[in-house]
């Protein structure tokens with residue numbers, strides 16, 4: 038089974054967590070694009086969605102789903118998003134598509150984070166396969182990079198990428214993230230960091246994994 042089919046499998050399974058008459062949170066990325074496509078079958082049952090990226094917003098609107106601003110809602114029933122890495126505890130690295138800050142904001146509004154992944158995203162320790170994205174205010178780029186080196190990482194500027202918030206991304210290699218919550222807070226405390234791609238404070242409550250052996254749900 039190819040990776041796209043596994044993503045589609047996980048995305049379709051997530052529909053069972055979408056309740057009629059609710060506004061849901063929707064993340065971004067290729068797995069979420071599969072989810073948005075599947076959500077078309079329920080578009081008349083939900084009130085709408087809050088999107089974590091301009092790209093997802095556009096795709097939702099194209100399907101005829103109403104998109105709300107995050108400031109218009111006080112709470113969301115569920116937030117559905119992919120991840121670049123996820124541990125058995127539901128800790129994630131996100132931001133491969135540079136949407137990490139809006140994803141953290143929208144997911145923080147939700148009662149439950151449902152993470153949809155294909156099995157290649159499962160790891161025991163964060164940082165094993167994927168560099169950690171950090172969104173940075175442009176004028177702080179060099180300062181933040183030096184601080185990340187002091188923490189043991191090897192940051193690389195993601196050339197040519199500007200986030201939906203007008204900032205830049207540093208991808209940090211060689212981080213073995215043994216204590217995700219502590220690391221998330223430490224990096225977020227560096228002046229000039231908007232947020233980093235560790236999702237430990239806001240971990241996934243439910244992980245849906247698409248694999249050739251069928252879909253697995255980890256709660």
Ligand SMILES: O=C[C@H](O)[C@H](O)[C@H](O)COP(=O)(O)O
Nearest residue numbers: 066067068119132133134136
């Ligand atoms: O910024 C992007 C997001 O965090 C995505 O959810 C993450 O990169 C996973 O994307 P994909 O489903 O394309 O692997």
